[in-house]
Amino acid sequence: LTDAHQRREQLAAQFPSLKIDALLVTSASNIRYLTGYTGSNGLLLLAPARAWFFTDPRYTIQAAHEVDCPTTTVKKGPLLDAALPLIKKHGYKRIGFEQQHLSYKAFTKLKGDLPLGVGPKGIDGAIEKIRMVKSPAEIDLIRASVLTNSKAYELAMRRVKPSMTESDLAAEIEYRMRRLGAEKPAFDTISVSGERTALPHARPGHHKFGNNQLLLIDMGATRDGYTSDMTRMAHIGKPSTRTRDLFNAVLESQLAAIDTVRPGRAAADVDKAARRVLKKHKLDKMFVHSTGHGLGLDIHEAPRLGKADNTRLEPGMVITIEPGAYIEGFGGVRIEDTVLVTESGCEILTPTPKELLVL
Numbered sequence: 001l002t003d004a005h006q007r008r009e010q011l012a013a014q015f016p017s018l019k020i021d022a023l024l025v026t027s028a029s030n031i032r033y034l035t036g037y038t039g040s041n042g043l044l045l046l047a048p049a050r051a052w053f054f055t056d057p058r059y060t061i062q063a064a065h066e067v068d069c070p071t072t073t074v075k076k077g078p079l080l081d082a083a084l085p086l087i088k089k090h091g092y093k094r095i096g097f098e099q100q101h102l103s104y105k106a107f108t109k110l111k112g113d114l115p116l117g118v119g120p121k122g123i124d125g126a127i128e129k130i131r132m133v134k135s136p137a138e139i140d141l142i143r144a145s146v147l148t149n150s151k152a153y154e155l156a157m158r159r160v161k162p163s164m165t166e167s168d169l170a171a172e173i174e175y176r177m178r179r180l181g182a183e184k185p186a187f188d189t190i191s192v193s194g195e196r197t198a199l200p201h202a203r204p205g206h207h208k209f210g211n212n213q214l215l216l217i218d219m220g221a222t223r224d225g226y227t228s229d230m231t232r233m234a235h236i237g238k239p240s241t242r243t244r245d246l247f248n249a250v251l252e253s254q255l256a257a258i259d260t261v262r263p264g265r266a267a268a269d270v271d272k273a274a275r276r277v278l279k280k281h282k283l284d285k286m287f288v289h290s291t292g293h294g295l296g297l298d299i300h301e302a303p304r305l306g307k308a309d310n311t312r313l314e315p316g317m318v319i320t321i322e323p324g325a326y327i328e329g330f331g332g333v334r335i336e337d338t339v340l341v342t343e344s345g346c347e348i349l350t351p352t353p354k355e356l357l358v359l
């Protein structure tokens, strides 16, 4: 059995408890996870012990190489139109679908095609739950992505100078990633300076850094489909005491959060540990996002390390730990590592030193 085939069986074994006879999978990363297909247009119809894959003629050759279940090339019209007759033919009535990944138009068509009184059944989160725990092969791919990301950071930061702009640095980082083997950045690189570091998700701008500037770099690579995520802080010129204090408080919070990561702990406990330290430094109100998230084929996966997520951590989960504090008109600090939950605790996959890099 291939990995994809095993995952399909694992999922199909849950059909009785999900109360479905078959499942339509429409999210690109879930399709990749369940079939190996890396293209953009695809649809998977999964039934117990059977699966059918649909794509369009642009991907016929690629699908033949990647997908390990029968593939239909649909020359015209929506892929769903080719799946509906199969659903009917095999007498599948209760059809599961992904609420967040099926258009309203497709939903309406699917509903109209099913017997009266049996609507499609949302199964959001079921595949994502399986995806939370990574296989050894997936962990290797994430490790490679993390190393590529860190190497790109190291090479790009050597080139920082006062005449550079935020956008120049983001471009340099993304260029290095690709040269090192990534297929793309996992998200738009955040490279911001000065007061703008207080905007947790700012877009890189076009003004020059100058001689005295705090830098926040949040970057991730996608390599062989798997993502990485890291935030580091740097400073052009000598940082002020206030900047140092803010940095040290966030670092203490990040280390405290990492310290709580072990199997059996709730995701929310890790978040609590980060917040407790920031509260001690009167910075808890400036921490405006959750402490981290799972990653894998997608940059944001379950679990969410926030106040309300009681998912128990398990060996094989890969999560980020990224507390931050953001002060309007001054600046912000975030420190983020990609971390693997192990049998005894955790392993920090990110090799890049965390200290404030003074340039």
Ligand code: ZN
Pocket: 218, 219, 220, 229, 230, 231, 336
């Ligand atoms: Zn990040």
Ligand code: ZN
Pocket: 229, 293, 320, 322, 336
């Ligand atoms: Zn992140």
